[in-house]
Amino acid sequence: MAVTRNRFHLFLSLASSINPPPPTHSPCPSGYISWYLNCYKLVEEAATWDAAQTACAKAGGNLASIDMSYDQAFVAGVVLQGKADAWIGLKRKGDGSYMWTDGWPVFFTQWGPGEPSNLEGEGCVSMHASYFFHGTWNDTNSTVSANIV
Numbered sequence: 001m002a003v004t005r006n007r008f009h010l011f012l013s014l015a016s017s018i019n020p021p022p023p024t025h026s027p028c029p030s031g032y033i034s035w036y037l038n039c040y041k042l043v044e045e046a047a048t049w050d051a052a053q054t055a056c057a058k059a060g061g062n063l064a065s066i067d068m069s070y071d072q073a074f075v076a077g078v079v080l081q082g083k084a085d086a087w088i089g090l091k092r093k094g095d096g097s098y099m100w101t102d103g104w105p106v107f108f109t110q111w112g113p114g115e116p117s118n119l120e121g122e123g124c125v126s127m128h129a130s131y132f133f134h135g136t137w138n139d140t141n142s143t144v145s146a147n148i149v
């Protein structure tokens with residue numbers, strides 16, 4: 001029998017541009033974590049992928065992109081501190097290809113085993129918060145709620 005998991009996703013909010021900080025100040029708004037030239041925040045709120053992206057945009061950012069293994073390690077570390085899977089800024093387009101919300105092409109991926117399953121109705125990408133999956137990615141239905149990175 002199928003068990004309905006309580007799908008509570010986080011999202012990682014990325015504050016877009018950082019103004020050159022005064023030397024004695026953190027470059028990021030309070031509550032954000034600084035990583036390279038970006039600021040990240042794990043938002044522990046249930047949200048759909050679209051709502052998560054909208055919330056990030058309102059905060060002047062977007063769902064987190066993961067362009068390389070350094071980013072993956074950092075973001076996975078953040079997501080694993082949460083209690084639920086987290087949306088990242090990756091979504092499948094109509095032609096079947098994936099694109100980051102910030103417009104970057106997809107060079108780096110960290111799909112979980114058997115992913116992306118590319119099922120119809122899936123296409124929004126979340127990161128597993130379970131240690132078992134080590135922060136790998138899953139394409140899933142955009143209407144399941146997720147935390148936001």
Ligand SMILES: [Ca+2]
Pocket residue numbers: 115116117118122138139140
């Ligand atoms: Ca999947």
